[in-house]
Amino acid sequence: MTSPLEAFRLHLPVLAAPMAGGPSTPALVTAAARAGSLGFLAGGYKTPEALAAEMAKVRSAGGPFGVNLFAPNPVPVDRAAFEHYAASLAEDARALGLDPATLGGSPVEDDDRWAEKIDLLLTDPVPVVSFTFGLPDVAVVVSLRAVGTVVVQTVTSPAEALIAAELGADMLVVQASAAGGHSGTLTPQVIPDQVPLPELVAQVREAVALPLIAAGGVGTPEGVGEALRAGAVAVAVGTVLLRADEAGTSATYRDALADPARQETVVTRAFTGRPARGLRNGFTDRHSASAPIGYPALHHLTSPLRRAAAASGDAERLHLWAGTGHRHATAEPVADILTRLAERS
Structure with a gap:
């Protein structure tokens, strides 16, 4: 062809x-x-x-x-579901040194x-x-x-x-x-x-x-x-x-990919509100089931968490996108x- x-x-x-x-x-x-x-x-x-x-x-x-x-x-996010999900991220925000009050607000739909x-x-x-x-x-x-x-x-x-x-x-x-x-x-x-x-x-x-x-x-x-x-x-x-x-x-991401203990990938909406495959970690375990559908609203919501996780070396709260051949x-x-x-x- x-x-x-x-x-x-x-x-x-x-x-x-x-x-x-x-x-x-x-x-x-x-x-x-x-x-x-x-x-x-x-x-x-x-x-x-x-x-x-x-x-x-x-x-x-x-x-x-x-x-x-x-x-x-x-995919517009349901406002009530968005606010509930933002509140559920408070513990992760505090663990990364962020103020949970800065999460949420009006969903960004750009x-x-x-x-x-x-x-x-x-x-x-x-x-x-x-x-x-x-x-x-x-x-x-x-x-x-x-x-x-x-x-x-x-x-x-x-x-x-x-x-x-x-x-x-x-x-x-x-x-x-x-x-x-x-x-x-x-x-x-x-x-x-x-x-x-x-x-x-x-x-x-x-x-x-x-x-x-x-x-x-x-x-x-x-x-x-x-x-x-x-x-x-x-x-x-x-x-x-x-x-x-x-x-x-990032170094945090590279290290996670090389970690022999990380064998499993999962499809999750937890980071962005849109299905994506990545290495299973603490964030996907805690939030995949409750994450609402809504892109790009969830992408913008979790961006500060992901930036902080990459900077601090916290692979359990970072989006570790990876296919099955990782x-x-x-x-x-x-x-x-x-x-x-x-x-x-």
């Missing part, structure tokens, strides 16, 4: 997935390009100004790259400065733009394609793939439930079924004719090969790069990791 990625003359079919919140640095994306791959800057949670600076830095180094944005797909970021990508085009969480308007897709950008949409099911194809996307990222971090599902009220990645790729391939990038739980050359044989033209990996030399992962994350250069993963492709 012809893929828009062929124009970039990539030597490796293993791409560096976007990881918002710090891990996806310009250095990581540049290293991926130099290895013959393609990496994505994570535009989520960044200001347009900060994203523009990162784009300029990567562009100056040469090589293809992409930018990922969180497309608005808000769109992550969506329109400004789209304007940036239209005035300063990049080779690839991918969307996660929601769907951009058709006009956005048309405009990006008009400036020469390849448009990629994240989907988690054949039904979502059909919608994205109708929208005009050039490619799809097919994300399995084994993926670390947030699920890209278009219906975050429902946690996606646990379908193995090769099976999900095959299902989506039957539904649409678009080129597919497989993602979710891949941490070995064998996993890459299985996804490619199922019909993907490339595989995107994230968790396996979290301990890479060029990643911006035990394969290693502390070495990005190029070495991507090259090894592509060995059996």
